[in-house]
Structure formats: structure tokens, C-alpha cells
Amino acid sequence: MKKPYIPFRLPLEDIININEFINELLEANKLIAIYEVLLSKSKLDPNLLLAPITLKEAIQSTRIEGTQITLDDMLEYGVDETNSTVDIREVLNYSRALSEGENLIKRLPISSRVIKELHRILLEGDVRGNSRNPGEFRAIQNFIGPPGCTIQTASFIPPEPQLVPEYMSNLEKYINEPTDNLNDIVRIAIIHAQFETIHPFLDGNGRIGRILVPLYLYDKGVISSPNFFVSESLEKDKFKYYKLLNDIRVEYSDDTKELAIQRWNEWIKFFINATIIQSKKNIKLIEDIDNLYNNTVNKSRELINSNKLIDIIKIMFKKPIFIKKSILECVDIPSSTLGVYLNRLEEAHIIYSDGRVRNKKYYFYDLINILRQQ
Template sequence: MAPVPFTPENLPLPDERINQLLFLRELIEANKKITQYQVLLQNTKLPSHLLLNPVMLNEAVQSTKIEGTQVTLDEVLEVEAHSRKNNKDVQEVLNYYNALRDGMDKLAILPISTRLFKAMHVTLMSNHVRGSNRSPGEYRSIQNYIGPEGCTLDTATYVPPQPQLVDNYMSNLENYINNPQDQFDELIRVAIIHAQFETIHPFLDGNGRIGRILIPLYLFSKKVIDYPNFFLSEALERDKHKYYRFLNDTRYRGDWNQWIQFFLEAIILQADKNIHLINNVNQLYEHDLELAQSLINSSGVKKLIDAIYQKPIFTVHTISSAADILEATCRRYLSILESNRIIFSDGKQRSKTYYYYNLLDKLR
């Protein structure tokens, strides 16, 4: 007998569903770590926007990896630098990146809402990737199900709500996001919101990715973070089978405490990694900028190094454009940096690709 479609509770959850004492320590620690990360970003010597492009691309890699797409950050950066041919797997990552940027941009004029979800979904499913024929930008009108690759409705591990109920459940979620009626901390709320979005599973494809984009967008909209740049996909991908099991336990066992504790632990893990990254990158930036300035006596060197932090895999054309430096001048500077082992190239005579491994090693 096939499992029946699940019927979620509307939000806010009844008070008895959640016992904050069970994860109070994790909640305090998660808030402290996010605050540390925000203060560090505000006081970094490296302009924080420089890292946004590679960090967002890495988030896109990690989030699509959860869905089974196997692409490395280097491969995506090579395609972005036009030194590698694109393929559908890389395009899925680039679509996620573009959907994330779309969401950030649209937050200036839209609340977190159905309109925002559907706009991001159109971008996520564009350019003929897997799922591009599955109603992009529209909530589903047929039943879907979740389980291991090749499963059927009979063997699914989870069957989301019936399609005719999706609009009502999404309306309830949207109302909770923008007008919550409980007293929970925002980190608890975002755990509930992410789980509820995945439980409703409003689209035929791409629900996990849109649901993970929702995390930084929500925290930014509630001013928990100063910019929507706190991503959880890497921490969730590390324990993805636990991630899926605990999500299912909120549905069939009503165990929200276990899920929220896991989610807060993922925040702590990711914040620690982010803090470590920023500290290391700060030191690297200072060291390599000073070294480059000692080798090249020009005010354009800082612009070049800043551009390399935004695009750590690049060609002369892509980096000269990003740094606003003439290609001939840029080529001369890059030759000096390569001779001194600050950057490395693939050695090609034409259309040479350069790699800033000092930064890539810290991002990977």
C-alpha cells in the first residue's frame, strides 16, 4: 500500500512541540558565533565584498552536491573564467548562484514571499538543466514524492502534501515568516521555516536548493546578519543523511527538538569555519598584497590583488576587466606574480588560465 500524502501542522507550532531547555546551550553558542562572525567581517582588513563571489560559488557547489551533482569549486571558477567548457552539472551550480543573487537583490523590493520563491525558482531551473521542464516558477499541480534514486511512490521515504493544499500551506508559511506569533529566537524560527518549506515541497524540483537559499535570506531580513552571506549547505552536506532523517522525524515523530538542535549545531560548525576562514584570509591578503606591492611599483597592484580575491581562477581578459587595468599592463603584472610563485598558470601560450592557490586552498 502506497504511503499517503503527509498533512503538516500550520505555523506557529503549538508551544508543547518545542522544549528550548533541550538545546539552550546550542542556541546561546550559535548566536554568539554568528555575532563573532559579523564583527569580524565589519573589521576585516580585506574588504568583505571581495570574498562574496567565491564564497557564494562554494555555497552553490555544496548545495547542489546534496542533490547529487558532483562538481568542484575549481571547475565552476574555470567555467566562470571562460577557460573550461560549460556542462549541465556546472550550469546547475551557476543557476543556484544566480538564484541566490536574485534573491538578495529582490529582497530590497520584495518581502520573503511566494513571488520571491517563484522568481528564484525560474532562475534555478533555467538554461536546460535537470528539472527545467518541470514547471519552473510554478507550485506543483501533481503529487510528488521523495526517496532514494529510482524509488517509486510505493517505496518513497516521504510523500509531501497533496498539490491542492500547497497554496494554503505556503500562504501560512509566508505569514509566519513575515508575522510570527511565537516568542522564539530567530535561529529557532529559521530552523522551523526551513523544515516546513521542505515538508511542503511546493515545487516539482529544486525544493532543497530554494529551501537552503531561504536560510541566509531570512536571517538577513531579520537583521541577524548584516548581509545574506551565512550559508549552511556545507555543514548540512557533511551530515546529509542525518539532515534528511531529522527532517523526516519532525513529520512522522513530531520531534522538533532533535531537528532544531541539529540545525543549531550546523550553525555553530559553519560559523566556526567562517571565522577561521576570515582570519586566515585576512593574514593571507595582508601578506600577499605587501609582497606584490614590493615587486610591482604601481598603484594598480592593489586593484589587481582585490580582483584576484573575487576571481581566484582567471584569464588575463577576465581579471583585467575586473581590475580595470589594461590587458598589456595586466599581463606584465601577472608574469611578475607568477615568477614569484604567488600565482600559477596552466602554461598555455594562448588563453592562459591562472590559479591563486593560496586562496583556493582555504576556500575548498
């Protein structure tokens, strides 16, 4: 029978060879810096601009775990919250955990305490895994493998449960008091892999591990808010993602040192490339949304002369599927006046509606299509 794995302790002395991925690392840091500049210069409030990016992250991270939710499903749910499903609740929990993580690390270090609270939120309510000790490290042995596998046929058996607090303490110290000289992007690649290897919870480890990526980069000042995500890139190559993570789990000895060096550096290079891919997507997304915003404002001003117009358009960018109530809750404008404005926007093919008399839904397809393509 396979034995539970004994992880490396951090830092990874003499394992990481930065020359293996130095060009990729330089490119990743450059692109993240460009992304941050574009965010700061956008005419849209960064919170509005990041809302769809954050939603897509929650969707992609839960899809890696097997949910079938789509962007359109979540946008529709944002208008009508009566048709909740397990998949939708899991996406909402992920978004809440990410938001709470940002609040917590403004006053606390990234620690087991914070990680446990994020896990509690992630598995709160009627979702899969809600009976598997939310917010608590596992007290029993778990294992990883394809559906239906047993511990004998598992592809990976994490460390024994009594060792989890010790390994998490080592990880926490590395997060907050690193003694190596590695770049923060390299460090978060190591942190993510180590967290997934420890697998401290009975369920939700993958999602918590991916939430740690933007939280760590935000905590270290690499990004201005926890808004840089890699789940979409990882989801597209998820079997490679799983394989490379599993490959780093070698028994460390003098005989296997070269193999460990090769596999760890291959994993880090893959992770950095995922950040490059995502950076390029985010940069294009911001540019496309900025251009759409400018065009929408210019076209709408030809139709509507109102100091409320910009506020209405901003709501459309935050909620590209909406009803009148969505705007009335945020903009001080008579309902009848808003109805006239929305009719004009619809006649000009800026927005489209489902044609209903009551609770009419409006669709800002130009933005929806940009989000779908990313």
C-alpha cells in the first residue's frame, strides 16, 4: 500500500534554479505591471472594471472542481436570485471568501487562522462538502485520484493528519518570513504547490489554494487589490496542472535531488507561464472594456441629455444583464424617466430586452460578448 507523502519543508534549499525560467519571470512581472497601470488609468472605477474579472475567477476556479456553471448563468442569476443551484451557491461562496480574504489580510497576516475562515465561508450553506468540517484541518487521512479510486489506487496520498498543523505552520512562516531571495511570483508558485500537497482540508483545497494566489500577491504589494487570477489559465490545462503538481511529490534524497530540481522548476515555469497568459488576457479585457465604455458614452450622449447618464452606463457595465430596479437602486432618477432612456438605448441597439411587460430584462450584449471571449 502507498504511504502518505512526506513533503519538503520550506524554503526549498538548493532546489530552485531561477535560470530555468528567468525570461518567463521577467515577462510575467512586466505584464502584471502593465495590467496595474491600465487599471489605474481606466475611466471606469477599478471596482466596476474588476467585477466581471472577479466573477470569471469564481466560475473558473469552481469549474476545475467539476461544476458546470457558465458566465451567462451567473449574470442571469444576478437579476433573478430565485433559481439558485448548488453550482451557483459554490460560485457565490468563492466570491465571498475572496472578498473576506481581502478584508482579513488588511489586519492579519496570511495564516492558518485566515485560511480556516476562508474555508468555512467556501463550504457554508447548502453546497457540496458542507459536512466535511468547514473551517477545520482534517483529522483523518485523505487521498487524491480519479472518481471511484481507493487509497490503494490513489494517485497521491497527502501527509498524515497529525502532521498537518506542523506543515501548515512551516508554510505560514514561509509566507510571512521568507529567508530565500526569490521573486514573489516564484514564491506563490511554491506556496500554492505546497498547500495543495499538504491538502489540509477534507474538501475545497484546490479552491482555497487558488484564492491564496491573488491574496498573497496583494499582501506583498505586487498588485493593488487581490484581482489577479490564474484559475482560467489553469482550467484550460487542468490535467497538465494536476500532473505537474503530482510530479513534484518525490521522496527527497541524494539520489532523487536532480529529479526534484527538474520537476520543481518545471512546475514553477508552468505556473509563471499561466500568469503570462492571464496577464495578456486581462490587458486585452481592460482595453476592450475601456474602448466599449468610451463608445457607449459617446453614442448614448447623442440620444440622452442627462447628468444621470454616466451613472446609468456604469451600472450597465457592472451588471450587463439588468432590470430597471438594478439601476433605480443606485441612481436617483424617476422610474418613468429611466424607462424613456432605456427605450432610446434599446432603439439604438445599444441594449436589447426580452420584450416582457413586467420585470423586463435588458442585455448589454457588447459587454457580455467581450466577457465570453476572454
